[in-house]
Amino acid sequence: MAPISRRAFVSSLAALTALPNLALARAGQATKVIPKSGEALPVIGMGSWMTFNVGTDMALRNERTDVLRAFFAAGGGMIDSSPMYGSSEEVIGYCLGKLPQTDGLFTATKVWTPMSWHGVGQMEESEDLWKVKRFDLMQVHNLLNLDGHMETLVDWKAQGRIRYIGITTSHGRRHADFEQAMKKKPVDFAQFTYNILNREAENRLLPAAADLGIATIINRPFSRGALIDQFARYPLPEWAAEIDCENWPQFLLKFIVSHPAVTCAIPATSQVDHMNENMGAGRGRMPDAKIRKMMIDHVEAL
Amino acid sequence: MIPFTEEIYWNHFALYYDAIWPIPLMAVLLGVASLALLPFSRRWFGLGVSTFLAAQWFWTGGVYFLLHYGQLVWAAPVFAVVFFAQGVLITWSGAALRRLEPEFRQSPTGWLGIGLCILALCIGPLMGPDWKQSPLFGVTPAPVALYSLGIVLLNKRRGPIYLLPIPLLWVIWEAMTLWMIGSFDGFFLSLADTFARRVEILSGA
Numbered sequence: 235m236a237p238i239s240r241r242a243f244v245s246s247l248a249a250l251t252a253l254p255n256l257a258l259a260r261a262g263q264a265t266k267v268i269p270k271s272g273e274a275l276p277v278i279g280m281g282s283w284m285t286f287n288v289g290t291d292m293a294l295r296n297e298r299t300d301v302l303r304a305f306f307a308a309g310g311g312m313i314d315s316s317p318m319y320g321s322s323e324e325v326i327g328y329c330l331g332k333l334p335q336t337d338g339l340f341t342a343t344k345v346w347t348p349m350s351w352h353g354v355g356q357m358e359e360s361e362d363l364w365k366v367k368r369f370d371l372m373q374v375h376n377l378l379n380l381d382g383h384m385e386t387l388v389d390w391k392a393q394g395r396i397r398y399i400g401i402t403t404s405h406g407r408r409h410a411d412f413e414q415a416m417k418k419k420p421v422d423f424a425q426f427t428y429n430i431l432n433r434e435a436e437n438r439l440l441p442a443a444a445d446l447g448i449a450t451i452i453n454r455p456f457s458r459g460a461l462i463d464q465f466a467r468y469p470l471p472e473w474a475a476e477i478d479c480e481n482w483p484q485f486l487l488k489f490i491v492s493h494p495a496v497t498c499a500i501p502a503t504s505q506v507d508h509m510n511e512n513m514g515a516g517r518g519r520m521p522d523a524k525i526r527k528m529m530i531d532h533v534e535a536l
Numbered sequence: 537m538i539p540f541t542e543e544i545y546w547n548h549f550a551l552y553y554d555a556i557w558p559i560p561l562m563a564v565l566l567g568v569a570s571l572a573l574l575p576f577s578r579r580w581f582g583l584g585v586s587t588f589l590a591a592q593w594f595w596t597g598g599v600y601f602l603l604h605y606g607q608l609v610w611a612a613p614v615f616a617v618v619f620f621a622q623g624v625l626i627t628w629s630g631a632a633l634r635r636l637e638p639e640f641r642q643s644p645t646g647w648l649g650i651g652l653c654i655l656a657l658c659i660g661p662l663m664g665p666d667w668k669q670s671p672l673f674g675v676t677p678a679p680v681a682l683y684s685l686g687i688v689l690l691n692k693r694r695g696p697i698y699l700l701p702i703p704l705l706w707v708i709w710e711a712m713t714l715w716m717i718g719s720f721d722g723f724f725l726s727l728a729d730t731f732a733r734r735v736e737i738l739s740g741a
Contacts, residue, residue, distance in 0.1 A: 287540045289607035291547050320539045320608040504541060 260338055262515040264310030266497045268398070269447035270422045273349060277491040278516040279312030280386035280509075281453060281502035282461055285400075286329075297504070301327040304338055304506045308495060308513035314425070314451065315364075316344040316375055317356055323363040327370045329366055341366055344402060344452070347487075350382035357390075368421035371423055373400035377408065391535050398422035403417055403455055413438050416448055425451035428460060428496070430489045430533050440495040449497040451492050456501060458510035464536075471532050478518025478524060483508070489529050540608050542717045547668035551674065552604045553668055556675065561590070561675025573651070574640040574690070582637035588686060588714050592680045593623035600676060616660065619677070623700040626684070630698045638690035638698075645689050652686030663719070674721020681706040 243290045249458065265274040274468075280302075287347050288294035315322045323343060330336055343360045345353045357372060371388070372519070387399045400423030403412045409426075424443055428435040431453075443450045456462050465482050479485045483501070488501045501512045521529060540548075553560055570585055597619030630636035640646065656679040662671025663678075673679040681703035684741035689697040 283541055284541050284544075285610055287542050289548060290546070291551055294544065294547060318539065318610060320610065322539075504543070519606070 235360045240276065242285045258358045261309030261513075261517075263311075263513070265311075265448075265490070265519065266491075268422070270398070270449070270499065275449070275498055276309055276311035276318070276338065276516055277496075278487060278513055279314060279340070279342075279451070279498045279500040280310060280512075281500035282313065282315040282326060282452075283319055283502050285502045285504040286315070286322040286325045288325055289321045295325055295328055296332075298325055299332045300328045300506050301504065301509050302326075302336075303333055304509045305513065306333065307337065308510065309406065309516065310513060311338045312340040312342055312371075312451070312498055312500060314342040314453075315344055315360075317360060318344070318346045318375060323360055323502055327363045327365040340371070341370035342367045342373065342400070343369055343386075344373045344375035344377055345383050348379050350379060350386060351381070353366050353383050353386055357386075368394070369396050371398040371400050372396045373425060375402055375407065377401060377411060379429060380419070385440065388420060398449075400425060400451070402451075402453070409434065409438055409458040413442050416442050420448075421448055423449045423451055424498075425500075426492060427454045428452045428458055428493070428497060429455050430486055430530060431461060432457065433530075436493075438460040439506055440493060448494055452496055454501040455487055455490050456483065460493045465533065468536050471528075473525070473528065477521045478515065478517065480514060481511050484515040485529065487512060488521055489526060492514065492520040493528060538609075538716045540717070541627060542719050544608065544712050544721055545631070545713075545717055545719070546664045548604065548608060549670055549672070550668045551666065552600065552675075555604070556599065560675050564657065564672070567653075567673050571653055571657075574638065574650075579637075582634060583631060584691075585638055585687060586626055586636045589636075589684060590623045590626040590630065592620050592674050592683070595675060596677050596680050597623065615677075617649050618702060619680075622684075622699070624700075625699060629699060635691075637692045638687050639692050642689065648688045649689030650732045652689065653711070656680075656683035656686060663714070678707055678710045678741065681710070 260276075263276040263278065265276050267273070268275055278374055286298055288298060305313075310336065313326060315326055317323065320404035330339070341364060343357075345357050345362070347353050347356055359368075361367065361369065366373075372387055373389070384399070387396065390396045399419075401412065401415050401419065401421055403409070404427055412424070415421065424439065426435055427438055428440070429528050430519055440450065440515055442448075465486075470479060470482065470485060474485055477488055478489060487499055487501065497505055500516075503509050503512060558667075566588055570588060573581060597616040601612045601616035601619060605615070609615075626636070638649070640650075657673050657680060659679055660670035660672045660676070661667040671678045674685070684699065684703040685707070688699050690696075
């Protein structure tokens with residue numbers, strides 16, 4: 235387990251008092267509860283879109299292994315992928331196999347095919363690629379063949395082949411369909427886009443998740459890096475220190491995970507130093523409603 | 537949407553060349569020879585160039601897309617089928633119908649054709665960080681598409697226009713890929729830099 239400084243520990247305790255649904259896990263990482271089970275999940279996870287699709291390039295595979303090592307050392311939990319992401323699942327399996335400890339790992343992938351019969355084979359192939367016996371979370375990617383796959387997932391969950399069922403979208407225009415799916419299907423997790431400049435999810439999806447007791451996973455927290463590029467030239471506001479932000483990635487991630495209906499965010503990165511920055515967002519004090527408003531006003535004025 | 541980063545895109549070329557070396561070198565030599573022999577075009581020349589061109593499309597479809605690019609992109613088999621189809625079209629047009637007979641012509645179309653063939657030979661190192669991390673002539677899709685467009689424009693008679701859509705679409709797709717992974721600006725800056733250096737050399741500056 236990674237050492238934690240006294241300052242970080244005290245700051246983390248302060249986080250607990252700021253947001254009542256937060257708790258602490260390994261390495262001082264804040265966690266939130268999965269509503270359907272009560273299980274705690276670190277608020278900062280990891281996505282793998284683009285970054286882990288390195289094929290057979292052994293040098294890059296070993297670099298990604300270092301990224302995952304840093305993730306677990308900092309108390310990371312959820313790793314999310316998809317068969318759509320090229321070789322990402324195979325590379326994640328390679329990296330996990332190289333690491334001596336993966337305590338806290340929460341495996342999440344997706345089924346992404348228009349045919350139900352193919353979905354079964356695809357999910358079994360994902361288990362082989364990740365080298366896991368079962369996934370914690372299996373999600374229907376972009377609602378593709380939702381009805382067909384949901385039957386399989388309900389069956390698999392009953393058999394104990396997966397622990398949770400989820401749905402995902404990365405298309406803002408599908409929020410109405412997505413909300414309907416959240417209401418009508420036996421969903422434990424909902425994954426969608428939400429960030430400081432794209433707050434559409436606050437209108438329907440986040441309130442619906444809170445009402446229905448569905449855990450939420452936030453993708454594209456940096457809008458594919460565009461937000462970091464946009465803000466990097468500006469200094470952080472002085473008051474960012476009050477919520478223990480040392481850099482823009484932490485500022486952007488703390489904004490997301492401090493929303494009461496957000497369970498975790500899954501930034502993707504290919505670099506160890508960026509991973510360490512991201513994981514820092516799960517430590518220390520979190521913004522309350524007043525500071526969240528200040529954060530929005532500040533970035534919109536830049 | 538492109539499921540890899542700029543770093544991964546350039547690196548995958550180096551791994552590909554390690555696996556197939558010295559095929560890229562042989563392809564470049566054959567490409568240079570095909571242009572050098574253009575002014576001496578004879579009947580057999582059209583057949584030779586058609587065979588060389590079709591071989592590039594078949595190789596890129598089968599070896600590059602299916603065995604290599606397919607690790608990174610789920611749609612690679614679809615691209616492979618399209619490249620095989622173009623290979624069949626070229627074989628049919630060049631070998632069966634003998635309608636592909638390039639020759640050197642001093643006309644705007646001729647110069648454009650020559651320019652595209654030369655660009656196909658040189659474009660790789662202009663695009664990537666170094667020659668090995670870049671799309672090389674004859675074995676990767678962008679140069680294959682550019683060379684094909686050039687050869688059709690150099691045709692004696694009016695070129696078989698049904699050979700144009702697939703290469704044109706691929707050039708557009710390649711440009712979109714570069715733009716989406718953030719390499720588009722770098723490519724044009726590199727091209728402008730090379731052009732400026734050539735002008736400097738020619739003007740004796």
